[in-house]
Amino acid sequence: MSLVVKDLVVDHGAIRAISGVSFTVETGKLSAVIGANGAGKSTLLRTLSGLNKATAGSAHWGEHNLLQGKAESHVRNGVSHVSEGKSVVAELTVEENLDLGALWRRNKKEAAETKNQVVELFPRLGERLSQRADTLSGGERQMLAIGRAVMSKPQLLLLDEPSLGLAPLVIEQIFQTIRGIVDSMNLTVVLVEQNAMGALKIADTAVVLNLGSVATSGSAADLIADPAVRAAYLGY
Amino acid sequence: MAQFINMLLIGIGAGSIYALMAIAMVLVWRSTRVINFAQAGMALLSTYIGFELVQKTGNFWIALPLAMILGAFFSAVIEILLIRTLIRHSTSGPVAGIVPIIATLGLLGLIRAMIGFIWGNQDIQIQPPLSKVGFKLGQETIALSPMNLLVLLTVLAMVLVLGFIFQKTSLGLSLRASAYSPEIAQLAGIRVGAIRTIGWAIAGAAGAAAGLLQTVNGTGAVSPDSLEFSLLLTFGFIAAVIGGLESLPGAVLGAVVLGLVLACVQIYISGTFVFVVAFALLLLVLLIRPQGFIGTKAGRRA
Numbered sequence: 001m002s003l004v005v006k007d008l009v010v011d012h013g014a015i016r017a018i019s020g021v022s023f024t025v026e027t028g029k030l031s032a033v034i035g036a037n038g039a040g041k042s043t044l045l046r047t048l049s050g051l052n053k054a055t056a057g058s059a060h061w062g063e064h065n066l067l068q069g070k071a072e073s074h075v076r077n078g079v080s081h082v083s084e085g086k087s088v089v090a091e092l093t094v095e096e097n098l099d100l101g102a103l104w105r106r107n108k109k110e111a112a113e114t115k116n117q118v119v120e121l122f123p124r125l126g127e128r129l130s131q132r133a134d135t136l137s138g139g140e141r142q143m144l145a146i147g148r149a150v151m152s153k154p155q156l157l158l159l160d161e162p163s164l165g166l167a168p169l170v171i172e173q174i175f176q177t178i179r180g181i182v183d184s185m186n187l188t189v190v191l192v193e194q195n196a197m198g199a200l201k202i203a204d205t206a207v208v209l210n211l212g213s214v215a216t217s218g219s220a221a222d223l224i225a226d227p228a229v230r231a232a233y234l235g236y
Numbered sequence: 237m238a239q240f241i242n243m244l245l246i247g248i249g250a251g252s253i254y255a256l257m258a259i260a261m262v263l264v265w266r267s268t269r270v271i272n273f274a275q276a277g278m279a280l281l282s283t284y285i286g287f288e289l290v291q292k293t294g295n296f297w298i299a300l301p302l303a304m305i306l307g308a309f310f311s312a313v314i315e316i317l318l319i320r321t322l323i324r325h326s327t328s329g330p331v332a333g334i335v336p337i338i339a340t341l342g343l344l345g346l347i348r349a350m351i352g353f354i355w356g357n358q359d360i361q362i363q364p365p366l367s368k369v370g371f372k373l374g375q376e377t378i379a380l381s382p383m384n385l386l387v388l389l390t391v392l393a394m395v396l397v398l399g400f401i402f403q404k405t406s407l408g409l410s411l412r413a414s415a416y417s418p419e420i421a422q423l424a425g426i427r428v429g430a431i432r433t434i435g436w437a438i439a440g441a442a443g444a445a446a447g448l449l450q451t452v453n454g455t456g457a458v459s460p461d462s463l464e465f466s467l468l469l470t471f472g473f474i475a476a477v478i479g480g481l482e483s484l485p486g487a488v489l490g491a492v493v494l495g496l497v498l499a500c501v502q503i504y505i506s507g508t509f510v511f512v513v514a515f516a517l518l519l520l521v522l523l524i525r526p527q528g529f530i531g532t533k534a535g536r537r538a
Contacts, residue, residue: 075425091416104425
């Protein structure tokens with residue numbers, strides 16, 4: 001299975017947020033989507049997960065058409081989205097936030113196994129299962145948000161700015177964890193990031209968005225070496 | 237001393253029925269961000285249906301759950317046909333947030349008119365299933381009859397069942413997540429639309445129970461313009477707001493506090509001050525602790 005996006009166009013009212021974006025992500029690969037504020041990165045992810053409506057174009061995950069159906073059905077087709085800004089339910093406990101991701105799964109035994117995996121992956125969450133999510137630090141919340149998405153047993157994981165508002169050391173840790181999940185669970189990931197350097201370092205491929213179109217794309221290593229990308233997005 | 241005990245009994249008894257109404261308001265507020273003024277009308281309709289069921293079955297304890305199920309059904313239908321459409325059509329503009337609320341006011345009038353049309357405007361009478369003569373404590377008759385006691389126990393059982401559903405089941409987790417953060421709930425695969433309808437349905441059932449229990453606990457008489465139902469709506473609403481509007485325990489706490497304060501006023505001062513004191517209490521709580529007894533500031537803003 002692979003993610004294939006073709007000539008995608010998304011409008012916010014009268015404003016064209018994304019105009020003709022195409023890219024492909026192969027199974028088991030981590031693809032970074034980088035670009036400045038307002039480049040359309042979040043809109044792209046929200047469209048892929050069914051939160052925003054597309055105007056034209058197509059987007060498929062395997063045979064599933066991502067532009068059809070609501071967000072809640074995408075989860076059932078193996079697509080999980082962690083939205084921007086530490087997306088956890090603050091009023092619920094850590095454990096309830098994790099359980100939330102697996103509510104739709106019929107097989108409760110498997111779901112319990114996934115929970116053990118997540119707790120193994122993020123031991124800090126395991127220690128805080130009965131605490132309310134709003135007592136967690138920013139990094140822990142981000143881990144919880146990713147943990148909740150993993151609870152849905154995704155094949156395609158859409159991550160929106162996991163580094164937002166975190167300290168540099170924590171960002172490093174989150175990025176390493178994401179890379180770890182991709183390798184150990186054979187996930188396909190689209191990682192939207194403002195922190196271009198950090199994202200490119202762990203990514204296999206990357207797409208650079210500029211004002212709603214693809215400025216350039218290719219392997220992450222090539223993009224890091226590209227002088228134009230370095231000047232525009234990496235700051236050196 | 238006897239007077240004080242009577243005050244407590246009356247207060248808790250009245251408060252327990254306000255609690256059901258407050259729970260209904262909180263459930264609707266949490267699931268769709270609407271204050272449902274039609275709740276009293278829906279409770280009234282369920283009470284009339286309960287009256288018919290008592291006539292048919294001759295047993296109040298069969299009629300009550302049936303009326304609750306029908307109350308849940310009506311409430312779900314209103315959410316699907318009316319509220320869902322209104323919310324979809326009024327997503328922008330200065331009046332967007334209040335359109336559904338105004339609509340519930342209109343619905344209240346509509347339901348009352350409809351009841352008058354079907355059953356007439358005269359009082360109907362529901363026979364209480366148990367004696368309403370107070371228990372004796374030594375020489376004194378206290379303000380607690382077998383009927384009062386059963387109402388109290390029924391409300392307590394319902395609150396416990398609801399609490400269990402909300403805290404311990406998957407449905408409860410879905411209801412809470414959808415209330416606090418619909419988008420995250422949706423991304424986690426929860427069908428938020430259906431969950432909202434279920435929230436309205438449970439509110440309808442709680443409202444039906446409040447209407448029927450209040451009626452048999454009081455005079456047993458109901459009319460489409462029943463003052464008791466206006467009071468039930470007003471006090472249920474006040475209880476929900478002082479409880480925090482977001483929390484079910486808050487709604488119960490708010491209702492019991494309101495019931496006790498009003499009973500105190502009624503017994504030690506005068507029944508004519510009940511309304512004044514209820515609104516004074518509302519203002520006082522809003523001034524001192526605007527988020528309610530149990531509630532977060534963020535919740536109030538949402």
